[in-house]
Amino acid sequence: MFTQFKDWYQNRHDYAKDWKARTGGKVMAYMCTYVPEEILYAADVLPVRVYGSHEASDLTEQHIFGMYCPFCRDCVAQVMEGRYDYADGVMIAQACLHMRQVYSSWEIHKPTEFMYYMPFPIAVESPHARPHLVAEYKTFIEAVEKWTGKKITIDDLDRGIEILNKNRELMRKVYELRLLDNPPLTGVECMHMTSSSQMVDKREHNQALEKLLKELPSRKTDRETGIRLMIVGSECDDIEFMDMVESLNSTFVADDHCTGSRAFWNSVEPEEDRLLAIAKRYLERPPCPTKDTTKNFVRFHHVMQMAEEAKVEGAVIIQQKFCDPHEIDIPLLRQRFEDKGIRTYFLELDVTVPIGQFKIRIEAFLEMLRADELPF
Amino acid sequence: MSDIKRYKTEPLKCWGKAKELRANYYKEYKEAKSKGGICWSGGAEAIDVIPYAFGDDVHSLTAEPYAAAIAFDPEFAHRCESALESKGWARDMCAYMRNYWGSVLIDEYAFGGPFPKPDFNLQSGFCCTHAKWFQVLSLWEDVPYFNIDIATIPFWKEEFPNRLQYIVDQMHESIEFIEKVTGRECDDERLIEGVYNDSRTTSLWAKITELNQNTPAPLDEKSMYSLYVFTTLDRARKEFVDFYEELYAETKDRVDRGIAALATERFRLMSDSQPPWAFLRVWRYLEQFGVVSTGSIYTIGLEGVWDIADDWSLTPREDLKSRGVELKTRDDALRAMADWHMRRPIYAMFYNADWKSKLMMQYAKQWNCDAAMLHLNRGCEGTSLGIMENRAALIKTGLPVLTYEGNMGDDRDFDEGRTIARIDTFMEGLGLKKLT
Amino acid sequence: MITAITAGIDLGAKTVKVVILKGKEVIGRGIATTGLDQKKSAEKAFDAALKEAKIDLKDLDRVVATGVGRTEAPNANSQITEVGADAKGAIFLNPAIRTVIDIGGEEGRGIKISPEGRAVDFAINEKCAAGAGAFTEAMARALERPLKEFAELALKSTKSIPMNAQCAVFAESEVVSLIHAKTPHEDISRAVHDSIADRIISMVRRVGIEKEVLLIGGVAHNVGFVNSLNIGLKLEVIVPEYPEFIGALGAALVAAEQQE
């Protein structure tokens, strides 16, 4: 049922190349989910999010100092390996320093015809961020128009918004099914769905989602749900790891990370000023830790709400090694979980994970959650 | 060896004054409350001219210099760090933040007594730790917190009215914030005076470091580390302006009289990033080879404000008064200050490896450096952003580069023996022998 | 005039090596494990080399020392760092060498050298020893095999499995889990050598890899590692006949130059 998504995820580069051949359109490789994809769709440009490959590489150390996170190292490796050579443009919406480093190395060693750094605000809760971001969108639109030679009209923007919103609403529907006592999908399957939506033409993704939603509710899975887990972190497309966890009689039923729900959770609320509508969507979305900087701790509220709705029994908190923003949040966030009686286990992810070392920890964590199954 | 040239050298006259000023700064903060004044804390990036406008009895504790002061005392630093680690925080987070947090957690002030809780925290951040640093602190200290987001592209690179406006709008709001938490009114006269002072201090620092382009260098970087700190403390204060006027005059006089920081200077180095504060003796070790470290983009550009031309050449930016900038209203003042501070070269480090490489090459040229020694700083993601790209870029220009790993705030990440061994190897490659 | 007889001594963390030159011709080599008393170990190595050269200590015109323990070297007239000595020795062996990879017991080095045999840039592994010789030894022990046999095993392997552990000790436990997972020993050996080669290569890339590439240090005897290195670098590294003696050779050459 999820093979299409899995296939897209695994053959992301072939897809993008084929898409270019089919449509003759331009591809924008982008970093960070604060990039306004609506505007790119309005410009008929295909946004493809830059992912790692989870393969060790010896090409990064000369470009990045060792204390930079595995995800950004992995991304740089992909770029240097030439796996993104098909990209016509490269952009970043400012988030963490680590991704700024990826953008920098890309710009130095493999510049494309369109390189764009969008200084997305950090103070997303500030009222002043809105006009600022709208102005940045205008600047961005001018640059894109110059690049593609095509004017972006209101209708174009509406089309972009519609495509994105539809994708978000459909995936939200799938997420609602994860709340069931016996979710018809695994965390890995869900990961394939959300990740692929950042790689392929969302119009095709939407069709696949509509098909999925017809069959999914009545899907009979032979597997036990087991312990209901939530996975929380940054980029968490480590399929091998999630597979291992779900093979131990547990299921991920909720997530908060930017290769999952955080990227698509809320939709654009239509209003007269389209750019303002888009700006609000990105400023008000569930924040990346880099953007959660006030005493309101909005991220924590959102995560805990998700955890409760999904009736999770435990939370696996994973972090890309050296990711400061997450490292700052994690001890406080774990406390929030423990206060709600939800046990957490914390793991640091690298480009590749030592499955052996991690398995024993996860097994022990799950044993802890189902201690009553052991005789005492 | 007698065959090597020796320059005249003498200690800095204003050294004592510097010590006194610094000690006084930390004392004033500690005592502010008891004297009926106001104390606040925030990053050294914070636009501290704003609280300055609320009276002469408003005193700040700027976070980075304070954390560096902790780093000077490894024993104290370790207690701070382990207090944090035992609460589950990672060891590889910003070392300055960890030292500061730890000092609050163990409730010890590096300058004696319990940690003096501020009346409010005011941050202005552009890296991904700045704002969160005080988000958590404000939670623990249960004090009001305002962050001014200055993570826009630096103005010497690209200028868009909305970016300046965004910062100015937040500055206006921060004034309302301070008025609310202190019950005081913002004195716009004082604000304007503060803005002029601030620009003077930071312009003077640029001019002082520019003098190090001379051979022999009038200042060595180890001393500069103790002197640049005032640009990060309370730069709007008159006494700091005066100190820099004095330092500038003295340094200029040293240049005129050919006074060297290092009598045996025969090789000029540039560094990078914050140093491993617990190991400044490494700079003294370099001197045994007749090597003087002239400074770095960090030393001159953390707070020094420069005009950066299209060819990346650096000239100290004349302060607002000298530029004839007239400030009449609060908005004038805030706008001028935002525009001023967004011109600091330091932003290159945090945004774009290529910009930083260009500035470093320019530095090597203008400061006549023969080699570079780059600190792979585990304590700061910002200043080590793109540092390997910088290394490659400098080597391409034929400049020998040595990298060493360390940490500005946590001595556990620095291996002195191995670093000295590297330096020996590097020096040998450069054909430099110890002079005695 | 009579050609000078010089010696170079390399006091490494694990072994002491001595090379004796008559002019530019090697007439003696000696090696001894580094004991706690480095002077004694040095003398041992010297005796062996002098014996082979059929000369007495007093016949040596000049001695230059290198290696971590170089300051401990007895009767040394001057010193040179490992990097400097490696560069000298390398260029003497083959003037086409531009990159030297030297892997000692606990330290890995990448050195870029000029045609004159000057080290123009170098990289050394940082805080942890992952990717150094000690690593393989630990692994070999985990498999309960002699190092040589362990190394040769790798050549039989057909597939490369990733090793995720950074730390030598954790790699050991990962090897244990591989063993428990019934992974063929040749693949484990290959995995171990690949992972070391990987780290070494990424480090050496910092200085830029330019042909010809010379591999020196005791680990160069490890065919499994050489194999992984060649695969990773996509080129054939040159392995000299006495890889562990190149540092000492370089030091001896410096002594000879200084003598002139």
Added chain:
Amino acid sequence: MAEEEKKEYWRWLESRWTSPDIDWKKGKVISAGVDVGSVSTQAVIMVDGQLYAFANMRTGSDSPNSAQNAFNRALEDTNGLTEKDVHYCVGTGYGRVNVPMAQKAITEIACHARGANFMYGPTVRTVLDMGGQDCKAIRIDEKGKVESFLMNDKCAAGTGRGMEVFSDLLTISINDVGQMSMEVEEEPEPVSSTCVIFAKTEATGLLRAGWPKNKVLAAYCRAMAGRVNELLQRVGVVKDFAITGGIAKNIGVVSRVEKLLDMKALPPKYDTQLAGAVGAALFAKGLYEKIKK
């Protein structure tokens, strides 16, 4: 280069034991636990939840054999007790899934917690297990249930392995290093390197600088205690506190950890390396009783 055959000082001594006061034939439930660790393997036989026999052996490069060897060794001198008399067996440790005679595998975290509860009594709340490859800090309740735990990642500083490297370097049997490290007039600074391999280099340097072996050991034991303490602080230490695993036999580390914690560890009644296998055997008993019902 020719391999030099050197004595392996790091090896733990092998041992076995049978309780003289238990007649297994009178027992209702005979359960077993086998803990296949990375360095050593323990097999424990229990009769009605009482420790009857155990064997402590080295782990070979093949875990089913290691498990079988230890199990067989434990069955020696048990007047006729054989594998088929054992009602239920639980495997644990790295090789837990490769224990031929085991009906179930349980992680060493759960087993150590349970074992510590048996070996040190129900007052134990914090267990520190220092095995060969890793170091675990476990918080448990009065029944021996795991409440939370932490394991060291990334770097092996502060594991038994590190101590083995040292005993090898100093050519002192692993069983003596702890005691030796106590024989210093004043406590030296801990070695600074976190990496086991660099710590070794550092130690060599100290020896060359003329430090006596015991002082070097003291410096290393102290560094190790420091690392372990960091881990313990993170899990939060609550009385009573107990140490299991091989390093528990190392007074040099134990006493220094106690000093840092300002808390005494409960004195061991059994071979501290048995905790995992004991826990496994206790679970085995319970699981057998479950299926019998």
